[in-house]
Amino acid sequence: MAGKKFRQIEKKWQERWEKAGWYPAVDFDKKRKKLYVLVEFPYPSGSGLHAGHAFSMTGADVYARKKRMEGYNVLFPMGWDAFGLPTENYAIKTGIHPAKVTAQNTATFRQQMKRMAFSFDWRREINTTDPKYYRWTQWVFLQLFKYGLAYKKKMPINWCPSCKIGLANEEVVNGRCERCGTPVERRELDQWVVSITRYADRLLAGLETTDFVAKVKAAQINWIGKSEGAKIRFPIADREDFLEVFTTRPDTLWGATFMVIAPEHPLVEKIRKIKEIEAYVKQARQKSDLERTDLAREKTGVFSGFYAINPATGKKIPIWISDFVLASYGTGAIMAVPAHDERDHAFAKKYGLPIIPVIQPRQKWDFAKAAYTDVEHGQMINSGPLNGLKPNVAIKKAIAWLEKKGIGEKAVSYHLRDWIFSRQHYWGEPIPMVYCPACAEKGISWWETQEGKAFLEKFQAPSSKFRIPNSNDQDSKQSLAGWFPMAEKDLPLKLPQVERYEPTGTGESPLAAIKGWVATRCLNCGQPARRETDTMPNWAGSDWYYLAYPLAKAISEYDPRQEEKDIFSAHRDLLEYWLPVDVYIGGDEHNTLHLLYSRFIYQFLWDIGVMPRRYPEPYQRRISHGVILGPDGRRMSKSRGNVIIPDKVADKYGVDALRTYLMFMGPFTATMAWNENGLRGIARFLDRWQDYFLRQIKHPASDSQPEAKAALNRLVAKVGADIDRFAYNTALAAMMEFLNASLAEKWRWSRKDISVLIRLLAPFAPYLAEELWEKLGEEGSVHWAPWPKVERRYLQNEMKTVAVQVNGKLRATLELTAEEAKDQEKVVALVKKDPRVAKYLASGQSKKTIFVPGKIVNFVVR
RNA sequence: GCCGCGGUGCUGGAAUUGGUAGACAGGCGAGACUUAAAAUCUCGUGUCCUUCGGGACGUGAGGGUUCGAUUCCCUCCCGCGGCACCA
Numbered sequence: 001m002a003g004k005k006f007r008q009i010e011k012k013w014q015e016r017w018e019k020a021g022w023y024p025a026v027d028f029d030k031k032r033k034k035l036y037v038l039v040e041f042p043y044p045s046g047s048g049l050h051a052g053h054a055f056s057m058t059g060a061d062v063y064a065r066k067k068r069m070e071g072y073n074v075l076f077p078m079g080w081d082a083f084g085l086p087t088e089n090y091a092i093k094t095g096i097h098p099a100k101v102t103a104q105n106t107a108t109f110r111q112q113m114k115r116m117a118f119s120f121d122w123r124r125e126i127n128t129t130d131p132k133y134y135r136w137t138q139w140v141f142l143q144l145f146k147y148g149l150a151y152k153k154k155m156p157i158n159w160c161p162s163c164k165i166g167l168a169n170e171e172v173v174n175g176r177c178e179r180c181g182t183p184v185e186r187r188e189l190d191q192w193v194v195s196i197t198r199y200a201d202r203l204l205a206g207l208e209t210t211d212f213v214a215k216v217k218a219a220q221i222n223w224i225g226k227s228e229g230a231k232i233r234f235p236i237a238d239r240e241d242f243l244e245v246f247t248t249r250p251d252t253l254w255g256a257t258f259m260v261i262a263p264e265h266p267l268v269e270k271i272r273k274i275k276e277i278e279a280y281v282k283q284a285r286q287k288s289d290l291e292r293t294d295l296a297r298e299k300t301g302v303f304s305g306f307y308a309i310n311p312a313t314g315k316k317i318p319i320w321i322s323d324f325v326l327a328s329y330g331t332g333a334i335m336a337v338p339a340h341d342e343r344d345h346a347f348a349k350k351y352g353l354p355i356i357p358v359i360q361p362r363q364k365w366d367f368a369k370a371a372y373t374d375v376e377h378g379q380m381i382n383s384g385p386l387n388g389l390k391p392n393v394a395i396k397k398a399i400a401w402l403e404k405k406g407i408g409e410k411a412v413s414y415h416l417r418d419w420i421f422s423r424q425h426y427w428g429e430p431i432p433m434v435y436c437p438a439c440a441e442k443g444i445s446w447w448e449t450q451e452g453k454a455f456l457e458k459f460q461a462p463s464s465k466f467r468i469p470n471s472n473d474q475d476s477k478q479s480l481a482g483w484f485p486m487a488e489k490d491l492p493l494k495l496p497q498v499e500r501y502e503p504t505g506t507g508e509s510p511l512a513a514i515k516g517w518v519a520t521r522c523l524n525c526g527q528p529a530r531r532e533t534d535t536m537p538n539w540a541g542s543d544w545y546y547l548a549y550p551l552a553k554a555i556s557e558y559d560p561r562q563e564e565k566d567i568f569s570a571h572r573d574l575l576e577y578w579l580p581v582d583v584y585i586g587g588d589e590h591n592t593l594h595l596l597y598s599r600f601i602y603q604f605l606w607d608i609g610v611m612p613r614r615y616p617e618p619y620q621r622r623i624s625h626g627v628i629l630g631p632d633g634r635r636m637s638k639s640r641g642n643v644i645i646p647d648k649v650a651d652k653y654g655v656d657a658l659r660t661y662l663m664f665m666g667p668f669t670a671t672m673a674w675n676e677n678g679l680r681g682i683a684r685f686l687d688r689w690q691d692y693f694l695r696q697i698k699h700p701a702s703d704s705q706p707e708a709k710a711a712l713n714r715l716v717a718k719v720g721a722d723i724d725r726f727a728y729n730t731a732l733a734a735m736m737e738f739l740n741a742s743l744a745e746k747w748r749w750s751r752k753d754i755s756v757l758i759r760l761l762a763p764f765a766p767y768l769a770e771e772l773w774e775k776l777g778e779e780g781s782v783h784w785a786p787w788p789k790v791e792r793r794y795l796q797n798e799m800k801t802v803a804v805q806v807n808g809k810l811r812a813t814l815e816l817t818a819e820e821a822k823d824q825e826k827v828v829a830l831v832k833k834d835p836r837v838a839k840y841l842a843s844g845q846s847k848k849t850i851f852v853p854g855k856i857v858n859f860v861v862r
Numbered sequence: 863g864c865c866g867c868g869g870u871g872c873u874g875g876a877a878u879u880g881g882u883a884g885a886c887a888g889g890c891g892a893g894a895c896u897u898a899a900a901a902u903c904u905c906g907u908g909u910c911c912u913u914c915g916g917g918a919c920g921u922g923a924g925g926g927u928u929c930g931a932u933u934c935c936c937u938c939c940c941g942c943g944g945c946a947c948c949a
Contacts, residue, residue, distance in 0.1 A: 214866075214867090215866055215867065215943090215944095217866095218865060218866050218867095218944090219865085219866075219943095219944065219945090221865085222864090222865055222866085222944070222945060223944090223945080225945085225948070227948075227949085229949085245949080246948095246949065247949060248948095248949065249949080260949090299947080322947095323947090324947045324949095325947080325949075326947075326948065326949090328948095329948050329949075330948075330949060331949095333949095334949045335949085336949090337949095341949070342947095343947055343949080344949085346947095413948080413949085414948095415945085415946095415948055588943075588944085591944085592944080592945095664874095664886085664887075665874070665875090665887095666874060666875060667875085670874095670875090671942080671943095672874065672875090673873095673874080675873080675874070675888070677873095677887090677888050677889070678873095678874070678887065678888055680888085681886095681887050681888060682887080684902090685886095685887085721878080725878090729874095729875075729876085729886085729887095730875095730876065730877095730885085730886080732886080732887090733875090733876070733885065733886035733887075734885090734886080735886095736885095736886055736887075737885070737886065740886090801882075802882090803881075803882040804882090805881085805882085805929085805930070807929070807930085808881090808928090808929060808930035808931095809930090810882050813882065835915095836915090836916090847929085848929065849929090850881090850929050850930075852881060855881060855882090856881050856882075856930085858881080858929055858930065859929085860929045860930095
């Protein structure tokens with residue numbers, strides 16, 4: 001065994017790499033092609049680097065190292081996504097400032113990553129909790145505000161009674177808090193909300209230009225959930241009012257026999273006096289999402305007392321209230337067509353509402369029993385102008401009819417919701433907004449101030465994606481009256497020192513308790529005003545972090561007194577050089593949220609003109625890595641006691657063995673269980689590799705045999721191609737196979753060949769490779785040595801194994817030279833002499849011979 | 863229910879465009895070395911039959927296309943992940 005020798009070796013090379021400055025990427029290098037390799041940055045938790053980090057980062061590192069050796073100018077950076085609840089909770093428990101905890105944790109992570117030999121460019125390290133960094137997170141928010149994409153709204157939010165925090169829809173999993181699992185309740189809070197829905201179509205369209213794997217694209221498309229249909233206005237009987245609905249089936253309008261509105265629908269406010277309705281609405285609104293979905297089978301509802309007019313049939317139809325209709329989707333109201341929708345059918349049956357078929361199915365159908373929902377088959381009936389059409393044809397006709405009559409039009413709806421951007425916590429970016437009650441009283445919004453007017457003039461909305469609130473949106477204007485953005489030159493708005501970090505539990509953030517920080521002057525009128533005390537969600541810091549690495553130096557040196565422009569505009573040339581991210585490696589858990597949010601923010605920045613025009617998307621390729629499970633095949637967790645700690649493994653087997661094992665376990669995208677025996681196998685392989693080449697180095701051959709040369713070059717081709725497609729497991733298998741063959745055949749290698757073989761191992765086992773490189777007497781680091789090239793001439797005259805089949809069944813194999821193996825006549829002649837095959841050919845007559853040069857010959861015999 | 867991914871020995875997995883199924887590793891068995899154990903090394907290891915030459919079967923199930931299917935097509939079953947009263 002290599003014993004504990006690897007510790008000294010690791011220490012020795014770490015010191016040298018540190019001295020050499022690790023692996024800097026060079027801005028504007030024109031000689032080499034740039035390659036931006038990004039792996040998701042971690043949340044620096046107190047427990048240090050875990051097996052998942054070690055796995056994904058080693059995978060990224062192998063790729064980065066190989067590409068660097070190939071001559072690319074590789075940007076492979078690392079940083080810390082350090083705002084977050086665990087640190088805040090730790091601060092609550094211990095009273096230690098989160099910044100201090102973060103500094104300790106990042107120091108541990110950095111040291112562990114250096115030990116793991118990840119070839120990051122440490123000069124570009126970033127930290128989302130650094131005020132120099134979050135100045136720009138705040139800046140981005142101010143742009144969202146100024147361009148009308150951030151608004152303030154009192155809305156029912158998901159409230160976690162345990163964390164005492166408002167959650168985004170994205171953080172609610174099956175009606176439970178993503179973090180602690182507590183069932184989520186509803187609560188009304190004044191929230192900052194970002195209009196990501198305005199970008200729904202852009203986010204969909206942009207996917208087409210990227211090379212994301214199918215899985216990731218599907219997840220994003222699914223999450224956005226676009227559906228096309230129509231909006232239809234139903235007059236309310238005896239009132240000067242309309243009820244607007246969204247439907248994907250306008251063809252079934254003639255069959256709409258009642259309507260249903262959500263308990264939160266505005267119309268409900270006008271009719272709450274009736275006791276029964278009051279009671280129903282009250283209990284429905286209190287229900288958590290979990291309860292609402294749990295009750296999915298049994299629908300409940302109450303008649304509102306109002307009627308609408310079906311604009312197609314002119315009939316009076318009742319309006320019901322039920323919580324199966326969601327306020328947050330479509331218009332919060334639906335037209336119910338019980339004959340052709342399962343939910344409507346169930347509701348109609350329960351409350352005895354009429355079911356009128358408007359599609360005649362081909363087969364016999366009992367409409368009292370079930371709804372008929374097929375769009376492909378059947379014929380429209382009872383539907384005036386649509387009669388006789390197939391439903392999917394009728395949809396288009398119905399929309400045209402609605403538009404002609406002026407009672408509806410084509411419309412699109414999304415599952416994607418606007419993004420709740422407020423958190424009631426301390427350890428996050430402060431939202432740099434000031435609220436002035438006096439200005440709010442007068443209804444003054446920022447866009448009416450001198451500054452705001454100047455902004456609007458300068459930045460005429462570049463496209464319709466922007467909703468500038470003071471155009472004609474009264475609601476937004478109202479909600480934003482009195483809110484003023486901080487001056488950009490005054491950023492960052494730093495977090496104040498606090499005694500206690502507990503959330504207040506009233507829905508306010510701990511910042512609200514710091515009177516001296518909250519109190520300020522109105523930026524418009526100078527009257528006493530107060531700061532926003534909510535902070536930003538975790539996603540805010542990671543939305544643009546891939547832009548921060550190219551700009552890292554500029555960010556740390558930025559001086560608002562010297563610089564007029566924002567950091568992105570001021571250093572456009574850096575972004576031009578490095579963008580887009582060529583390969584983005586991350587986990588499946590971020591395929592919807594983080595990926596969608598960061599694409600959205602990028603598109604927004606692109607739209608306002610601060611990103612390079614050439615790159616409308618931030619990430620070219622997305623690779624989602626797999627998961628390492630515990631030895632018991634289950635997710636690692638402290639409570640199960642199945643956690644593997646990379647540092648401990650490295651202590652026992654060395655970093656090289658750990659890295660190489662992680663890459664050998666299986667495909668980079670797979671979910672695999674940890675197996676210490678497998679790790680021992682890898683340690684054995686590395687020991688054998690080391691022993692073998694130390695011997696070879698001592699007694700190098702002047703040249704190697706042709707077969708050996710062929711094997712070597714085959715290996716170079718295989719390893720190179722496999723690393724490019726992230727098939728690290730097969731690259732390593734090929735190296736093992738090669739070593740086995742080398743030993744069995746007693747091949748001997750020249751110094752040049754040995755150097756090739758050390759380089760092939762370098763991305764996987766950086767320490768061992770470096771050590772062998774030195775022993776070989778090479779100058780400099782193996783990690784900056786050129787990646788070996790395949791020498792084709794050695795592959796020309798290889799022996800080929802040709803499979804001989806009769807009727808597709810393997811009967812023999814032949815060892816032939818490449819030349820012979822290509823010659824059909826020769827191969828057939830040889831085969832016919834072979835007794836193993838001849839007996840099959842003798843019995844019947846040969847109908848046909850299939851020949852694949854160098855590979856296979858197949859005799860078809862009757 | 864919808865969307866996506868997958869199902870190959872005892873286990874993790876391999877098989878670039880349809881062309882020798884089970885590479886490589888682990889585990890297990892036998893042997894060598896050793897006073898012994900560990901470590902290391904060598905050989906064997908899909909199932910069944912065998913006159914030891916070889917033969918039959920075999921990639922979730924059934925069918926199809928093909929000279930040839932783990933790979934392509936159809937139907938079904940199972941597992942994993944995501945979404946879900948989404949109008």
